[in-house]
Amino acid sequence: SAVISQKPSRDICQRGTSLTIQCQVDSQVTMMFWYRQQPGQSLTLIATANQGSEATYESGFVIDKFPISRPNLTFSTLTVSNMSPEDSSIYLCSVTDGTLNQPQHFGDGTRLSIL
Amino acid sequence: QKEVEQNSGPLSVPEGAIASLNCTYSDRGSQSFFWYRQYSGKSPELIMFIYSNGDKEDGRFTAQLNKASQYVSLLIRDSQPSDSATYLCAVNPPNTGGFKTIFGAGTRLFVKA
Numbered sequence: 478s479a480v481i482s483q484k485p486s487r488d489i490c491q492r493g494t495s496l497t498i499q500c501q502v503d504s505q506v507t508m509m510f511w512y513r514q515q516p517g518q519s520l521t522l523i524a525t526a527n528q529g530s531e532a533t534y535e536s537g538f539v540i541d542k543f544p545i546s547r548p549n550l551t552f553s554t555l556t557v558s559n560m561s562p563e564d565s566s567i568y569l570c571s572v573t574d575g576t577l578n579q580p581q582h583f584g585d586g587t588r589l590s591i592l
Numbered sequence: 593q594k595e596v597e598q599n600s601g602p603l604s605v606p607e608g609a610i611a612s613l614n615c616t617y618s619d620r621g622s623q624s625f626f627w628y629r630q631y632s633g634k635s636p637e638l639i640m641f642i643y644s645n646g647d648k649e650d651g652r653f654t655a656q657l658n659k660a661s662q663y664v665s666l667l668i669r670d671s672q673p674s675d676s677a678t679y680l681c682a683v684n685p686p687n688t689g690g691f692k693t694i695f696g697a698g699t700r701l702f703v704k705a
Contacts, residue, residue: 578684
């Protein structure tokens with residue numbers, strides 16, 4: 478399966494600031510997703526990153542708070558904007574090959590703490 | 593009703609025993625089912641997937657699917673302390689177009705040496 482690299486692996490940020498997380502894949506992939514995993518919780522899908530068009534956001538997540546870019550088939554970024562302590566979480570990108578009903582594969586995640 | 597439900601555990605088994613992890617899902621039209629293992633502080637890792645009713649075996653792992661009962665399970669034979677992790681059941685329901693995955697809350701497994 479694809480090798481997925483996320484940067485940074487962790488960060489500690491001040492409230493009110495923004496952080497951009499990068500996801501790089503070693504091969505072209507059709508579908509890229511961004512998830513949040515809050516402490517002790519399961520994964521919640523934030524959005525699907527679409528190449529060449531705006532991301533598709535899930536209920537409860539908005540573009541102003543979580544802008545996403547997908548400039549090509551191997552790279553995407555997620556920005557967490559105007560952060561508050563409630564944004565402290567692990568953020569994960571995942572990919573599939575775009576074939577129906579295929580499993581997702583995850584990057585190592587970004588552990589984000591907001592002071 | 594949650595789309596994917598799992599007992600949060602913890603499930604504790606002795607080393608060498610069979611660990612049985614269970615999952616139910618709500619959308620009867622779901623076609624693909626996955627089990628992920630997540631070690632503390634790590635990202636989820638795919639360990640099994642199953643699409644058809646019945647059993648699928650891979651080494652010490654067996655996934656079982658019963659679409660009529662909307663039930664998926666994962667059996668881990670000869671459990672090892674290194675199997676201690678959270679196991680996430682995941683489903684691709686048809687109302688997501690077959691590309692999105694819904695994850696259960698996970699079951700924590702402890703294998704005692």
